[in-house]
Amino acid sequence: MSTARSTGRDTSRSAARGSARSTVLESEEHQALRAAVAALGKRYGRDYMTRVVADGGHPDELWADAAKLGYLGVNLPEEYGGGGGGIAELSIVLEELGAAGSPLLMMVVSPAICGTVIARFGTEAQKRAWLPGLADGSRTMAFGITEPDAGSNSHRITTTARRDPDSGDWLLTGRKVFISGVDIADATLIVGRTSDARTGSLKPCLFIVPRDTPGFERRQIAMELQAAEKQFELVLDDVRLPADALVGDEDAGLLQLFAGLNPERIMTAAFALGMARYALHRATEYAKERSVWKTPIGAHQAIAHPLAQSHIEIELARLMTQKAARLYDEGEDMAAGEAANMAKLAAADACVKAVDQAVHTLGGNGLTKEFGLASLIVASRVARIAPVSREMILNYVSHQTLGLPKSY
Numbered sequence: 001m002s003t004a005r006s007t008g009r010d011t012s013r014s015a016a017r018g019s020a021r022s023t024v025l026e027s028e029e030h031q032a033l034r035a036a037v038a039a040l041g042k043r044y045g046r047d048y049m050t051r052v053v054a055d056g057g058h059p060d061e062l063w064a065d066a067a068k069l070g071y072l073g074v075n076l077p078e079e080y081g082g083g084g085g086g087i088a089e090l091s092i093v094l095e096e097l098g099a100a101g102s103p104l105l106m107m108v109v110s111p112a113i114c115g116t117v118i119a120r121f122g123t124e125a126q127k128r129a130w131l132p133g134l135a136d137g138s139r140t141m142a143f144g145i146t147e148p149d150a151g152s153n154s155h156r157i158t159t160t161a162r163r164d165p166d167s168g169d170w171l172l173t174g175r176k177v178f179i180s181g182v183d184i185a186d187a188t189l190i191v192g193r194t195s196d197a198r199t200g201s202l203k204p205c206l207f208i209v210p211r212d213t214p215g216f217e218r219r220q221i222a223m224e225l226q227a228a229e230k231q232f233e234l235v236l237d238d239v240r241l242p243a244d245a246l247v248g249d250e251d252a253g254l255l256q257l258f259a260g261l262n263p264e265r266i267m268t269a270a271f272a273l274g275m276a277r278y279a280l281h282r283a284t285e286y287a288k289e290r291s292v293w294k295t296p297i298g299a300h301q302a303i304a305h306p307l308a309q310s311h312i313e314i315e316l317a318r319l320m321t322q323k324a325a326r327l328y329d330e331g332e333d334m335a336a337g338e339a340a341n342m343a344k345l346a347a348a349d350a351c352v353k354a355v356d357q358a359v360h361t362l363g364g365n366g367l368t369k370e371f372g373l374a375s376l377i378v379a380s381r382v383a384r385i386a387p388v389s390r391e392m393i394l395n396y397v398s399h400q401t402l403g404l405p406k407s408y
């Protein structure tokens with residue numbers, strides 16, 4: 001029996017090209033969006049991103065083009081200049097740009113977290129002030145929750161907001177670490193807690209802190225990561241903010257925060273899927289061409305099977321990402337939380353394995369600058385650590401889904 005018959009599909013279609021598309025799982029509109037973004041990504045690609053990073057710059061041209069085509073604000077409400085779609089559409093944009101080798105990391109924070117939180121919980125004035133700019137790409141926002149002493153345990157964050165009783169202003173004090181893109185963002189959405197909520201479980205409140213606010217200091221962290229977006233340690237020393245810097249309700253608790261964190265996880269999954277697909281594609285193309293014995297190396301199952309396995313893992317992770325995005329967009333916040341965590345874990349693991357296998361497939365070329373895959377080894381680890389590590393996701397599923405007891 002031929003392989004084609006035994007697997008029930010036409011093997012002339014390359015696995016690395018992506019799976020056959022069906023409208024059962026993805027609408028025609030979504031497929032058209034994928035194709036259009038892929039075409040934009042192809043115009044830029046990995047060479048463009050490598051040049052930008054080497055020059056110490058930012059992918060401004062790609063950012064502007066993506067914005068002009070409506071991709072950056074595709075999830076934001078139409079009345080504020082967005083596309084009226086959801087995280088499903090935004091994650092397609094990020095995945096396809098990544099699959100072309102030119103992902104835009106700031107999409108994870110600017111339109112996905114900050115745009116969503118402001119659209120859902122901001123005042124009318126905040127929506128007017130921020131959403132049109134986030135949608136057309138002319139303004140960018142960073143997002144800061146991680147603190148040096150709290151790490152994965154966000155309940156321990158100590159960045160504290162207190163009211164000046166005379167002016168009604170907020171005074172924000174604390175430290176943040178690993179915050180991406182603070183230098184290029186017009187403002188950072190900072191997660192703090194109010195002074196009367198310093199003890200007990202986290203009651204987060206979110207503040208818009210413009211980049212040049214006095215007392216808002218940043219120091220770039222030297223990272224091994226080769227990316228345009230840099231990470232920063234932030235010190236907030238009695239940063240004075242007007243009363244309307246608070247987004248949403250001071251007493252709303254975790255609900256508002258999770259409105260931003262679930263899109264962040266779905267977008268990180270999309271980021272990882274894009275990188276995984278890019279690496280797999282490069283490896284597959286190489287394995288078809290490179291011959292050191294009688295046949296291309298891709299004919300050896302020791303090369304072919306891990307690549308096939310990677311393709312399967314990417315497809316599975318994408319399914320969960322689509323589920324998470326759909327649940328989120330339909331307002332199922334609780335169910336979306338579980339799916340977003342699982343999608344992020346699956347996509348990050350698929351990405352790490354795909355990149356590792358891609359580098360290996362290229363032999364010595366896997367480590368050359370010319371082929372440019374080795375730097376992805378570091379980059380592929382990001383989605384395993386941020387925004388929440390795989391261990392914390394396994395903890396979440398152990399406790400929340402399986403009802404197992406906690407060790408901490």
Ligand SMILES: Cc1cc2nc3c(=O)[nH]c(=O)nc-3n(C[C@H](O)[C@H](O)[C@H](O)COP(=O)(O)OP(=O)(O)OC[C@H]3O[C@@H](n4cnc5c(N)ncnc54)[C@H](O)[C@@H]3O)c2cc1C
Nearest residue numbers: 143144145146151152178179180385386387388389391392
């Ligand atoms: C490139 C990059 C960009 C980032 N961008 C941002 C950003 O824009 N904004 C932002 O707020 N943050 C950002 N982060 C921070 C990121 O979210 C954190 O690094 C992440 O949440 C982990 O926190 P930590 O580094 O303090 O690790 P830790 O909390 O110190 O954890 C270290 C290790 O211990 C494990 N661990 C901890 N607790 C447990 C437990 N209970 N059970 C089992 N294992 C455990 C973790 O899984 C991890 O492997 C970024 C990080 C990176 C690397």
